[in-house]
Amino acid sequence: MIGQLFRLAAAFLLAAAPALASEDGVVEGVATYRERIAMPPQAVFEAVLEDVSRADAPSIQIGRVETRNPGTPPYHFRIPFDRSAIDTRHEYAVRASIRVDGRLRFTTDTHYPVLTRGAGSSVAVLLVRVADRAGATSGESLLRVAETSQRPRARAPAPAPKAEVPQTATTQLRGLVTYMADDAHFVDCRTGRTLPIAEEGEYSALEHAYLAAGAEPDGELMASFEGRIIERPNAEGDVESVVHVSRFVGVWPGEACEGKMGSLPLIDTDWKILTLRGFDLSDAEGPRRPQLRLGMSDGARFAASVGCNQLVGGFDLDGAGLSFGEAASTRMGCPPPLGEWEKALTDVLAQTTTWRIVGERLELLDAGGATIATFAVGQPG
Template identity: 45%
Template sequence: MRISRLGLVLAAGLAACQATPEKTVSAPPLITGAFMTLADAPRLTDCGTERSYPVAMAADYRRLEEAYLSAREKPGQPLMITFEGRIADRPRAEEGTGTEPTAIIERFVHVWPRETCERNRVDASLTNTYWRLVLLGQEEIAAVAGRREPHLILRIGEPRFTATAGCNQLIGGYETDGENLRFGATAATRMACPPPLDERERRLVDVLANTRTWRIAGPALELRDGEQRPLALLQAVYLR
């Protein structure tokens, strides 16, 4: 198999980053839960604790509601979602009755119509997991007929990663330190990629080069840059 080096700038950038450590910005945690809304009474059940909370109809709630209404099959159906946010005391819906813990959707990430809390009470492992590529930036990524499914696998041992956007196989090394993650210079097989796979592959290489941190919630892996801006979203895939 012929291998070519992609982006020598990646190697130079990695070396520079190692020489001058970067400070990463903290961000609210990712949360996975079962969401439903009926008669303007949205609720969320946390997958980890199984506690149920009302959901504040503020911040990024409208994006969540739009995605939920588009994905649900019937009114009131619980669907698993991932979001960045927190639980905070807010006034109860009934006036004059004090406060109650409420889910705040600071940034909606994704809705998972085929997933359930029962299958995702424990977070997936970063390494030795088949991660299906779901989003590059805000673009939904779907497999192209006759091509490999876009995915990423981080293998322990050397450590090495393999990935594809559906055309060439990308390979390289990576380093982790807690929630910090850096990918090394990327090599690839040398097939000519037709649109849109050529552009997707370039974007995936850029994502790997710019990744500085990672977050996992249930089946969702989000790769982020040093400013905690989301770069890509991936989903853990298991044999059923």
């Protein structure tokens, strides 16, 4: 049934494609869910287009559409947006949800990219049901996991604070959700700090996504959400810091924090250049492939080329921090488009401040947290 809905959705989106060529941008899509239930009249469906480029900052809303009393799925939607707000170097995604009387009932738990980095302006999304936890209150418990079933359960509620408790501002949080013994924790990728997760806000969407991803007991799963850190009394009467999930974004199995990049090493890997500041080099042909290599055998040295001149120099690596020194270069004349690519490569090397490896892809980021270059594992050119 779901497969049929998505095939119909794909046909619908292809038929509608010519309408997207207007001056104002439109992301068009369809949303559905697996359950055979209808929404009550007070339900509200929402689809949001967001800039999700920065993992260390809240996502930026670019466009939004809301439908009251949406009925039964599939839900077709059109999100208008200002094309001038789109930066081809950034990453954009669609998030959808259904709320009933203000409470989250269905949400997306997968990243649905659009507009840039090879994604189009049409999208089909699957909503997942959020568990009904009636009676939850803002001062309630922390997430626990039963050792026998390894499924989340709540422990005894903590005492309600008698005064306003300290908390940080809501921000974008990215890190590893880990269930260990009878506790659930969030490891913040930026700070390495480990904190328990409060069972409130959009925690239930995070819980559902963790279970749906099939993570192993005691296993780590990368998650991203808007949230804040709150200090409150625990069941023993001590004050502890907990993570409050304000808005769930998604989970990414197989990803790791920048300091734990998985099995692929940054050093001594031949990285094929895919993109440089909006230029697509993935299909570049020629006797020399565009690539980057960092080595430590003769000091911290790098070599890079887009297929014309060879750039060599030093670099500094400190955990997730990465900066390149001034590069020496051969001085051959570069035919189009190699000249533009080489200038973009020089700019990228000068502007890089951090790095990360996602799966088998290397990303270089600038001081603002935007991805300015991407690479895939290649072969020596």
